Amino acid sequence: MLTFAIRRLVLSVPTLLFISFAIFMLLQLAPGDPMAQVPLTVPPEVKERMRQALGLGEPPLVQYGKWLVQMFWIEPQVLWDHWFGTNYSEGKLRVISWQTRSPVMDIVIQRMPQTLWVVGLSYIVGILIALPIGIYSAYRQYSVFDQAGTFVTMIGFSIPPFFTGPLLIVIFSVQLGWFPSIYDTTLVVDSWADFKSQLQQMIMPVMVLALQTTAQISRYMRASMLDNLNQDYVRTARAKGLSEAVVVMVHVLRNSMIPVVTVIALGVPAIFGGAIITENVFKVNGIGQLLITALFANDLPMVMTLTFIFAFLIVMFNLIADILYGVLDPRIRYD
Amino acid sequence: ERGSDGNVSIIYWQAPSIMNPYLSGGTKDIEAASMVIEPLGRYDPTGALVPFLAEEIPTVENGGVSEDLTSITWKIKEGLLWSDGTPFTSADVVFTAEYCMDPEGGCAQLAKYSGVETVEAIDDLTVKVTFSQPTPNPYGPFMGGQSPILQKAQFENCKGAAASSCTEQNFNPIGTGPFMVTEFRPNDVISMEANPNYRDPEKPAFATVNFKGGGDANAAGRAVMETGEFDYAWNLQLAPDVLAKMEEGGMGQPVAAFGTLVERIEMNMTDPSPDLPEGERATVAHPHPFLTDLNVRKALSMAIDRELLVEVGYGQAGRATCNLVPAPALYASDNTECLTQDIEGAKALLEESGWTDTDGDGVRDKDGMKLSLVYQTSTNAVRQDFQALIKDWWSQIGVETELRNVDSSVFFGGDPGSPDTFQKFYADVEMYANNFDGTDPQSYLSMYRCGNEPKPSSQWQGENINRFCDPEYDALLDELARTGELEERGRIAKQLNDMLTKDTYTIVPLVDRGRVSAHSNTLGGVQLNTWDSELWNVADWYRIEQ
Amino acid sequence: MLDHAITRIENLRVEFETKAGTVVGVEDVSFEIGPGETVCVVGESGSGKSVSSLSLMRLIEFGGGDIAGGRLLFDRKEGGEINLADVDQDLMRTIRGNEIGMIFQEPMTALNPVFTVGRQLTEGLRVHRGMDRDAAEARALELLREVRIPEPERRLKQYPHELSGGMRQRVVIAMALACKPRLLIADEPTTALDVTIQAEILALIDRLKRETGTAVMFITHDMAVVAQMADRVVVMFRGNKVEEGTAEEIFENPQHPYTRALLAAVPKLGEMRGKPLPEPMKLLGKDAVTPKPIPGTDEVLLKVRNLTTRFPVKGGFFRRTIANVHAVEDLSFDINKGQTLSLVGESGCGKSTAGRSILRLVEPMSGSIELGGKDIVALNPRDLRTARLDMQMIFQDPFASLNPQMNLSDQVAEPMRNFGTLKGKEMEDRIAMLFDRVELPRSFLRRYPHELSGGQRQRVAIARALALNPKLIIADEAVSALDVSVQAQVVNLMMELQAELGLSFLFISHDMAVVERVSHHVGVMYLGRIVELGPRAAVFEDPQHPYTQALMKAVPIADPRKRKSEKDLNFKPIPSPIHEVGYEPGPSEYDEVTPGHYVLTSDSGY
């Protein structure tokens, strides 16, 4: 198992390098210009100067090389310095965003809390709702509950968040005035009142996102339960005189969770990637919003770094899912 | 009394990403920064110049501007302090000019300093700017939100190539304005508090500011007018009915003001046909097959009902116009003939000049050439509505239109490699809005000089978007540059404006676009200003007790 | 004794609601089981054996069944007799696993793969006996000892997949016995196991019954097992009981025609004693032609010399080969035209690999294969494809070896299409002829595999193998998965084809009785080597190698008077065929005891 993990880890290095190169070239090819947001009153020569100042004049390969060095050599040094109070990174140029002229990683770290809170919590809520629905629908296959659950989860799957989001805002913010329509990212929770307002502002984005998660995970759960409910070992468990609760919730569930847990693990990178539309609708200003504004502002270093982080997480969680599979299922051995 | 009114919340649906206007040309950044750092003088809502850090606005009359128009001398108010308590001196002003004029800095406001030869400190409170040639409008540097004064002590090490590594300075500039930054989260939130060293001890009335960015205009308007979560929302580019509906929310109200921003259709005088080899497409080498015909351009303009466009797209935030320079009054031509739609007239005009529908497909043609246009603009709901309406009218006069909308980051991006930029103009007509800084249209009108068109040899840079070329126009421009007397300047500018619009229909102005913002009913002191930052007088804002 | 029957089934009727309407799983079955008695329920697949036993456990409800009629009387330890058919599931739970234990057919899937053996064993004890964890574990250990699992302490911590099939089945038995049930239901507990392991399990159940006086309901379709185990026998046929009696009565004097047909189809080890040549079985109900012996020829068709096949085991950081599975080691034999060579041996000894290596479906590592003088090993891929015109294969699992998405005529036509041997009308005629040949109605041409029974499918596989007129057919456990009656038919069919077409067979099987019936020559394999090779009569009647002798002893004989006793069995666990890279086992050396009868003298690992 350990060799397997290490091997895959080492193999993922060239993969990631290749991915980063591919993303970089793609972004190079992309049209658009960081100067697009500069008003038309600014004359072209000035814009050209500004471009030069951003390092846009250099050939793409040189830019890529610089990015690699900054991302994999200087940024870790910064992290090291931050933890241990050393100063290796002093005076070295980090990955700088074109929009804000500040280190990309700082902004990413700044955005992490709200993204994790909202998107992460919605993932957890979604899973917590999905699992019981999936289990019960499978146990009572074709019952009214199953049919209704299927219907509702499919509706949840099919309604885009840019529709549910504003709908919730109109109902709960404008009409009822229960929840704020604009998320306050500066809120620090240190009292019950703050906690309450935190809850209030999270509830709508979390529910919108959880709807999607619920829909998908409950489908997986149901299918996996159905697979296992017909297995021989279930009959054996019943023949031992175990109660239905134990048979289903211990024997069947434990087996059914194996594929579902890996599916859940594969969904985790999306949490860090944020939820572009939902964040935008509720002004959560997390990673998703960061990516979309960077994209529209053609802030290449930011887009590049974010997509790369995302790619990194995907590759890692692919690996984690594989390892989890092996851990959860004693039959699987990697050697 | 300072700080007595608690907190004010402002929402900008485009989030500020930096507090240094010299490193970003974006309006959102300039306006956010304007609460913290200030120029020597500003424009007020009428376009008049008012002193801020200067004692008075220098003019030829008061001797501040030299007779030969080559230098301007600013007197700074006495006793000004930076928010860190250090005194404000002319050295800071000189430094600011150096900072922006550094060739490696990539200063976004460099155009403000064009023609500047030297900036020197005469004494601690006097600065003299010398231009290399007579400059009738010497209010480029240190005037308006684009050109505020930076503190020398803070930015000393940030000149040139080092500009972008000064994150701390760019996010938290020390200023003389009513507020200072306590926390800056790029593209998200800025928290500010009142500047204890602000020159007026009574102001600002608010102790803190919560400046939120992000989302869309719709949500921003809703947050001010419907849910009352915010006090001020910037630039609500929304359809009039949407805005009206929001106002019914009763928590706030929209305010509008007009500047020089004109939504216009530009006619391509060159041939954008994709059949031409790359490098010759849309260049002066190939005149446009039919848009060079004045009657066609005129007919296209006549077919448009500008009032309806305003009603559909802007409501109280728009005025139909026939002028490229709609304000200030001194420079605005009184041309109104285009305001009435005349479909029949347009048809007759086309008929007259030989454009008839010979093959009965509803599209006029002549010499085997069809009146078929590609009409491009950037992606934006109102613009798309305009496209649809105009396409409809043009089809009524027998002109076929293909619509195209391009993502605005590409359209305005100026990437010479992209075929979709407004400069390349790979379309027959295109629509966008433009304006000029300050109140003087000289440089704005100079854009349409012969040879200033985007072309391959200039990397497709250039401002003469429709490739207009008229020696008479150029001669008139030169005359304008030599003239200092205001009345005379106004006359020449009007004549130039008419040459582009009603005489040649090279530019077909549609709507004079105002600015709509909204403030809550409890926020007082808002004076919407389109000539400068909207937040120019934020120091005077206060809470209305209810 | 019958007055105190532990359980009495009276007129049981079980129905299933399916989409196609109501299906009757069991129509009318009645029998009883007394204490200390083993009642064997026999009958072929689908006759309702499992359904009856599941009804008794009231587990049938979970499979969608419904007890539509009859009574299931069960004598509880205290509280007297109750009718299980109408007690509620709560009470049933206290009976299941406690008073009635059940062993299932498939040891591979009957255990939950993600829990340890210990956990699964103690579960029932903790529920029914209210034991705490330590007590339950102690008891579990005791149980594992009772079922004679080696190293019981270690097993408790292991997961099911870490045990061999035989060990798993013992765990299932231990589980069923955990609470000392009064009735033990064993549903085909040995069908999936090797003869040697089967013998051990049978002995185990028998001993436990004798020691504890438990009543045993033993379900099987293997008459040899019945002969070995049964006190009384219940014969079922299409949901009905057709006959009941003591084992001797049933075997010696069957009354119902079905029972007689069944018995006639059972090959009995030793039946062929004295007949040098194989001959088809005499089946009931078929045209009464007297079976003729099949002589074959002496002309060598296939010549295999020193065939060695190893599978690399990859591992480590660079995924290099760290070891090899020595699946086939230095194998040499000949097959004559029109004759059959059988390879027998326990699971994993390399029989299938040997067969596949000959067709080069797996690449042999070394050795030579000559088919009709052509060296198969040296062929390039294109020529190999053509060479396969002459050799075909029939696989073990009739459910897996046909593509579920293709209709039968297409499946049979495929080889002809591949080689373009026949086209259009000619091909259709040949397909029809082949269907006639294997006695499938032509109406089956457009059907799909799932509509057929196992025997019918296997005949399609045979038709497919015959389509190209091959000279050699490798039949890899071709009849192992079939019911006895069907098995007999398929075996007869193969022998008839051999007689008529002069086919040669490499017949791979672990069923000694069938092998005895069909072979001219027999090779006994152990750990990848042939330990004994010779004419069938010589090997069966005069086994020389100790392994062959042990194997012969383990085979149950379908005759209740020839029961084996436990002490005859002595099996060692098979050593692993995995060896380090670079390990080179010595060559096989044989001693020719009688002409053509070779016995391995070098080390075989046994």
Added chain:
Amino acid sequence: MACLTRGSVMTDPVPIAALQDKEPSAPPASKWKDVWAQFSKHKGALLGGGFLVFITLAVLVGPWVWPLDPQALDIRNKDLRPIYTALWDGEAKVSWGHPFGTDNLGRDQLAQMIYGGRASMAVGWAAMVLSLLIGTGIGVIAGFFRRLDGPLMRLTDLFLSLPILPLLLVAVTLFRQPLRANFGPEGGMFILIVTVIGITSWMPTARIVRGDILALKEREFILAARSIGTKPFKIISRHLLPNVLSPIMVSATLGLATAIITESALSFLGVGFPSDFPTWGKMLADAVPRMEEFPERVMLPGIAISLTVLGVNYLGDGLRDALDPRIRGR
């Protein structure tokens, strides 16, 4: 015993039942009839399929039944409400000329729904087919050819981490002009959007197919096919593909749904079709600001999208059951 046996042959000349072939009782049916029989038992699938057929027909023949041009502006009749609002609101501006009402420029909503549906359905189908082809192709190749497995799976990782928006912008710049020249402005954009959605959504299909192929490869019938000389290509097309049909079917239905939703999200972000080219997603996105006054403008396209996706999903469920011979066989 021998005597007994002979006796029984004489007394019982009829071959006894047990040794007779059990013929399937049902008459031989074609595979597709079977599939249909199973499919028609799944109520949800029937409803979903029926709805899908209805929607497809509606958008295909709609323009003949309702010949209004969706582009046509009728500014006098702008902001009409759908006809049914008259039921509870006598004051509402309604007109039989525009049964679903009009938008703020007076464009007919019914016509927009029809044309928008055309675009959405076309994008959905085309993108789904494309992603299916790529996904199945890559999955089959990776599963079948062991050597290519690693590289192809890493490629899948790469595509998983590709951001769709920049990709779309790149594609628009690089290919708009040639595509426009060949297929017209809408056709060109259609091809672009379909391609981008297609190539950013094939990865799950590829993974599932690969997994199934790996498992199928070990089944005996594949070995059997090899032993009767079937060439690799034929093994794939005849034996592997038909057997992974049901997971492919499920991905297909999911793919259709996601493609429709992705297209609408792109419209929402403003990078989709030309402005005057309605799609359900764009109608929905455009109507969100006026959701309170004109709820129907969000509801109509919203419901259309949801029902289509729902219908497709149920159809997928039913098809999976119908195509699986094990389920069908029961």
